[in-house]
Structures are given as C-alpha cells and as structure tokens.
Amino acid sequence: MGFLMDGLDAEDYDRAYNDRDLLRRILSYFRPKLGAMFVVASMIVLGSVSQAAVPLLVSLAVDALADGTIAEVGLHLVGGTLLAGVLGWGFNFVRQWQSARVTGDVVLRLREDAFDAVLARDLSFYDETPSGRIVSRVTSDTDDFATVSTLTMDLISQVLMVGFVTALLFLRSVELALLTMLVVPIVVCIALLFRRLARASTRHAQRSLSRVNANLQETMGGIAVAKNFRQEQQVYDEFRPINRQSYRVTLRQGFVFSAVFPVLFLVAGLATVALVQLGGTAVIGGGLSAGDWYLFLQGVALFWLPLTSIAAFWSQFQQGLSASERVFALIDAEPRVVQTGAQDPGRLAGRIEFRDLTFGYDPGNPVLRDFNLLIEAGETVALVGHTGAGKSTLSKLITRFYEFQQGSLLIDGHDIRGLDLPAYRRQIGAVPQAPFLFSGTVADNIRYPRPEASDDDVLAAASAVGGGDWVDALPHGLRTDVGEHGRALSMGQRQLVALARLLIQDPAIVVLDEATASVDPLTEAQIQEGLDVVLAGRTSIVIAHRLSTIEHVDRIIVLDHGRIVEEGDHPTLLARGGRYCQVYNTYFRHQSPHYRAGTGFVPVSSS
Numbered sequence: 175m176g177f178l179m180d181g182l183d184a185e186d187y188d189r190a191y192n193d194r195d196l197l198r199r200i201l202s203y204f205r206p207k208l209g210a211m212f213v214v215a216s217m218i219v220l221g222s223v224s225q226a227a228v229p230l231l232v233s234l235a236v237d238a239l240a241d242g243t244i245a246e247v248g249l250h251l252v253g254g255t256l257l258a259g260v261l262g263w264g265f266n267f268v269r270q271w272q273s274a275r276v277t278g279d280v281v282l283r284l285r286e287d288a289f290d291a292v293l294a295r296d297l298s299f300y301d302e303t304p305s306g307r308i309v310s311r312v313t314s315d316t317d318d319f320a321t322v323s324t325l326t327m328d329l330i331s332q333v334l335m336v337g338f339v340t341a342l343l344f345l346r347s348v349e350l351a352l353l354t355m356l357v358v359p360i361v362v363c364i365a366l367l368f369r370r371l372a373r374a375s376t377r378h379a380q381r382s383l384s385r386v387n388a389n390l391q392e393t394m395g396g397i398a399v400a401k402n403f404r405q406e407q408q409v410y411d412e413f414r415p416i417n418r419q420s421y422r423v424t425l426r427q428g429f430v431f432s433a434v435f436p437v438l439f440l441v442a443g444l445a446t447v448a449l450v451q452l453g454g455t456a457v458i459g460g461g462l463s464a465g466d467w468y469l470f471l472q473g474v475a476l477f478w479l480p481l482t483s484i485a486a487f488w489s490q491f492q493q494g495l496s497a498s499e500r501v502f503a504l505i506d507a508e509p510r511v512v513q514t515g516a517q518d519p520g521r522l523a524g525r526i527e528f529r530d531l532t533f534g535y536d537p538g539n540p541v542l543r544d545f546n547l548l549i550e551a552g553e554t555v556a557l558v559g560h561t562g563a564g565k566s567t568l569s570k571l572i573t574r575f576y577e578f579q580q581g582s583l584l585i586d587g588h589d590i591r592g593l594d595l596p597a598y599r600r601q602i603g604a605v606p607q608a609p610f611l612f613s614g615t616v617a618d619n620i621r622y623p624r625p626e627a628s629d630d631d632v633l634a635a636a637s638a639v640g641g642g643d644w645v646d647a648l649p650h651g652l653r654t655d656v657g658e659h660g661r662a663l664s665m666g667q668r669q670l671v672a673l674a675r676l677l678i679q680d681p682a683i684v685v686l687d688e689a690t691a692s693v694d695p696l697t698e699a700q701i702q703e704g705l706d707v708v709l710a711g712r713t714s715i716v717i718a719h720r721l722s723t724i725e726h727v728d729r730i731i732v733l734d735h736g737r738i739v740e741e742g743d744h745p746t747l748l749a750r751g752g753r754y755c756q757v758y759n760t761y762f763r764h765q766s767p768h769y770r771a772g773t774g775f776v777p778v779s780s781s
C-alpha cells in the first residue's frame with residue numbers, strides 16, 4: 175500500500191472544497207450558458223416523455239389484444255409508437271448537439287482560466303511543481319470536468335425518466351409500485367457508499383497519471399543529457415515504477431467501480447423475480463390486466479436502467495469533481511510574491527539596496543540572513559563566489575521572482591513590495607545563462623519585449639551588438655528561423671540575440687547570468703563588445719564567469735554562504751590576497767591569454 179501511494183500526495187497548493195462550494199463554482203461556469211441549457215432541459219423532458227410513451231402504448235396494445243379490440247386501435251397504436259420513437263430521436267439529437275456546445279464552451283473558459291493562473295504563478299511555483307503536473311491539470315483535468323457536465327445532463331434525463339416511469343407504475347398498481355420502490359433505499363445506500371470510495375480512488379488515479387506526465391516531460395527535456403551519458407536504462411528504470419504505479423492505482427479504481435455493478439444487478443434481479451411472481455399471480459387472479467403486467471415488467475427494466483446508471487455515474491462524476499477541484503486549486507493558488515502597493519516606478523534610475531534582508535527558499539533554512547548591499551544607479555557589479563554562494567538568489571530577488579521573509583529591498587529608495595510589479599519588471603532585463611529563444615525568426619526574438627518595434631529598430635539593435643557581423647553570418651540574416659528553443663543557432667549566437675533583445679527592451683536594470691559555455695574567440699569578442707553597449711548607462715548585476723567581465727566591472731562582490739566576504743575592484747582585490755584570490759585561482763585564472771597549465775596563481779594570504 176505504501177508503495178502504491180508513493181508520490182501521490184497533494185501538491186502544496188491543493189485544497190479540498192466542500193461539495194456545495196465546488197458545485198457553486200462549477201455552476202458559475204454554466205451560468206452564461208443558461209439559454210442553451212434551457213433548450214437542453216426542454217429536450218431532456220420531451221425526450222424522456224417520448225421514451226416512456228413507448229412501453230405505455232405497447233401495454234395498451236397487449237390489453238387490446240386480450241379484449242379483442244386490437245383491430246380498431248392497432249393502427250393508431252403502431253402509428254403512435256412510431257411517432258414517439260421518431261420524436262424521441264429528434265429530441266435526443268438536439269439535446270446532444272446543444273449540450274456538446276455548452277460543454278465545449280465551459281471547458282474552453284475553464285482551460286483559459288487555468289492557463290491564465292499558470293502564467294500568473296511566481297517562479298517559486300515552477301521550482302516546486304514539475305511542469306508535467308501542471309500540463310496534466312490544464313489538459314486532462316479540464317477534460318474530465320467536461321465529462322461531468324455531459325454526465326450531469328445524462329443524469330437529469332435519467333432522473334426525469336425514473337420520475338415518469340414511477341408515476342406510470344403508481345397509476346397502474348399501487349402495491350406493485352410500492353414493492354418496486356422498496357428497493358430504492360438499498361440502491362441509494364450502495365451508491366452513497368460507493369461515492370466515497372470512488373472519489374478517493376479517482377483522486378489517486380489522477381495524481382498517478384500526472385506523475386507519469388511529469389516524468390515524461392522531464393525525460394524529454396533532458397533527453398540529450400541522458401543519451402550523452404548513456405543513461406537510457408536509468409531513465410527507463412525511473413519511468414517503469416511510476417508507470418506501474420499508475421497501472422496499479424488505475425486498476426484499483428477500475429475494481430472499485432466495477433464492484434458496484436454486480437451488487438446492484440443482484441438487488442435488481444431479486445426485485446424483478448418478486449414482481450414476476452406477484453404480478454403473474456395478480457393477472458391469473460384477475461386483479462391486474464395482462465397489459466398492466468407487461469407495462470410493469472417493462473417499467474421495472476426502464477426503472478432499473480437509470481438507477482443503476484445513476485450509481486455508475488458517480489464514478490465518472492467523482493472523477494470530474496475531483497478534476498475540477500484540482501483545476502480550481504490551481505486557479506486559486508495563493509501567490510507567494512505579494513505586492514502591498516502598485517506605485518508607478520516611472521523611469522528607474524536603478525539604485526538597489528538590500529537592507530537587513532532575510533530570504534530562504536525554505537523559510538526555515540535561510541540562504542541570505544540580514545543581508546545588506548547597496549548598488550548605486552548605473553553601477554556595474556559582478557557577483558562571484560563558489561557554487562551555491564547565493565549569486566542567483568540575489569538576482570531572483572531583484573527580478574522579484576521570489577518573496578523574501580524579512581527586511582527590505584529598496585529600488586530607487588522605494589520598497590519593491592509597493593511598486594507596480596508589471597511596470598517594474600518591464601524595466602528589468604534578465605538574461606539567463608542559456609538564453610531561451612522562442613520558435614520564430616531571429617528578428618521575432620529580438621522584438622519579443624516590444625512587439626511593435628520596427629524592422630529598423632530591430633536591425634539597429636542587432637547591429638549595435640558586436641558590430642552586427644554575426645547577423646551576416648546567419649543563413650537568412652535576421653529572418654533566420656531559430657528552431658525549437660533556438661536550437662538552430664549556436665550558443666554564442668543565442669547570447670548575441672539575447673543582448674540585442676535587451677537593447678530593444680531598454681531596461682534600467684540588467685541582471686545577467688553570464689554563460690559558462692565557452693564560445694570561439696571571435697564570438698567571445700562580439701559578446702564582450704555587445705555587453706559594453708548593452709550595460710552602458712544601466713545598473714548591471716552580472717553573475718560573472720568570464721575574466722574579461724570581472725576585469726572591467728566597477729565593483730566585484732565576493733559571496734560565500736549568502737554573505738559578502740569581500741568587495742572592491744579587480745586589481746585591489748587581487749593585491750589583497752583574500753577570498754577573491756581563492757575564487758580567482760579556481761574560476762578565472764586559466765582564462766588569461768598568458769595561461770599555462772599550473773601557472774597564474776595569485777598568492778592567497780593564510781588569514
């Protein structure tokens with residue numbers, strides 16, 4: 175059991191809604207479709223009446239046969255039965271057509287809402303939630319929700335049908351009708367019990383499916399790495415138990431669902447036997463006509479079918495309910511980054527001040543503790559330090575992707591929490607180590623932050639970066655297709671596109687994570703020139719990996735375990751022989767053009 179449920183826990187943002195809230199929420203999606211739903215409801219009523227009319231007409235025919243009047247009424251009854259059948263088909267057709275439209279529109283809106291919610295989530299949400307699980311919520315869960323609405327319409331139609339048949343049965347024989355009704359509480363109890371089991375097993379099945387999706391998504395994302403290291407077998411070994419778990423959980427769900435039917439059929443079978451016996455005796459004794467008896471037996475079948483399918487309906491209904499619960503939880507997830515105001519920052523000068531700031535991805539385990547740092551407007555600062563020192567963390571706080579727990583972060587003297595976030599972010603140019611390019615042309619990607627930028631603007635930006643020679647080297651210049659994730663361009667070219675994109679954005683603050691991937695010397699020179707152009711006149715925070723960068727910045731900040739252990743410019747820090755020199759010896763020394771293996775160490779004082 176433990177293994178069966180491994181990894182099927184709820185996500186952090188999952189929540190359980192009570193049935194009433196959930197239904198109210200679902201209904202809010204149907205409210206705009208009231209007109210079409212009215213048509214569907216009318217069709218359901220008319221369809222159920224015409225369906226119930228058929229056995230009634232046949233029972234009249236049986237009575238007419240018994241009392242010899244069939245010759246007079248036969249034709250009418252045949253015509254009536256035919257008409258009821260044709261009308262029933264027509265009503266059903268209109269109902270299906272309209273309900274498909276209602277369902278389609280509702281799912282469309284729900285999926286849009288879910289997608290909007292996904293886009294609105296903070297970066298921390300993506301750190302914690304595998305993307306496959308998110309995809310699963312936006313796609314298959316909204317589909318399951320669609321099933322609920324289709325089934326709900328079916329259920330209403332079934333309930334109406336049961337209502338009509340019950341009325342008919344009571345009209346014919348109160349005793350037999352009461353006997354039939356006796357079984358209803360038993361069926362309802364079974365259905366209710368089943369409802370609980372179904373909901374739990376359905377929830378597990380959905381979670382296990384989203385685990386499969388998440389694993390697939392990650393595998394596809396890292397397939398190149400896996401193949402490089404010949405780790406296909408390991409990837410397969412990881413996938414296998416997750417897939418098998420999904421199989422087992424789904425099987426369990428199937429078992430729960432199928433267990434209910436035999437029980438229901440047994441109850442129905444026993445009731446039918448009793449009715450045949452009692453009804454037959456009544457006909458022989460003359461208390462009931464043959465037609466009525468026929469109507470009863472037909473009626474029981476008509477009566478049982480909806481009841482059993484109502485019980486079976488719970489399974490999918492529960493599936494849809496827990497799916498909608500999952501989608502609503504995604505939509506309602508609380509943002510972690512909370513703005514207390516929406517002050518227009520205007521054009522930023524770019525002064526950044528961390529004041530006694532404490533932050534941890536896990537609040538109980540801070541990465542930065544009472545951290546203080548002042549970066550003046552227009553200053554270029556390089557962050558260096560060993561891996562895990564907190565360099566990226568600083569940049570993520572400046573871009574406001576994460577919420578800090580204590581202290582303050584001031585931008586031009588204003589609390590970052592009080593700024594209009596979209597307006598602030600528009601003035602932050604963030605360049606990750608491996609710049610992400612969207613499918614499209616080089617020009618499309620450069621234009622990305624400002625879609626209305628003219629071709630001349632784009633060309634000017636591209637030319638300003640590294641002299642623009644790199645554009646000529648592309649097969650179709652700016653119209654070159656970059657392929658999925660920019661795969662058609664070299665890493666160096668992608669970086670140049672990202673720099674040109676920054677120029678179009680014209681941010682006040684640039685946060686740049688320098689690429690560690692080595693590029694050829696020409697591209698390296700182009701990137702360096704591009705950087706000089708892009709960073710000029712802006713506040714720049716560079717997570718530095720290149721010697722040429724640290725040699726030219728205004729100030730180097732050496733971080734260690736979330737603390738500033740040294741700061742100053744390159745020559746000063748080198749002369750000091752402190753922590754910077756250790757970092758230099760490890761990461762930058764070998765990038766010197768005069769480097770020979772085992773040489774270039776700067777002395778580090780022992781203190």
Ligand SMILES: Nc1ncnc2c1ncn2[C@@H]1O[C@H](COP(=O)(O)OP(=O)(O)OP(=O)(O)O)[C@@H](O)[C@H]1O
Nearest residue numbers: 301535536541559560561562563564565566567568
């Ligand atoms: N998304 C995250 N969730 C939890 N912990 C994280 C997350 N990102 C970073 N950390 C932790 O925070 C600490 C600082 O990480 P950070 O990424 O800022 O270091 P860094 O100096 O940028 O390292 P690198 O040079 O390797 O990128 C590390 O201990 C790291 O394990």
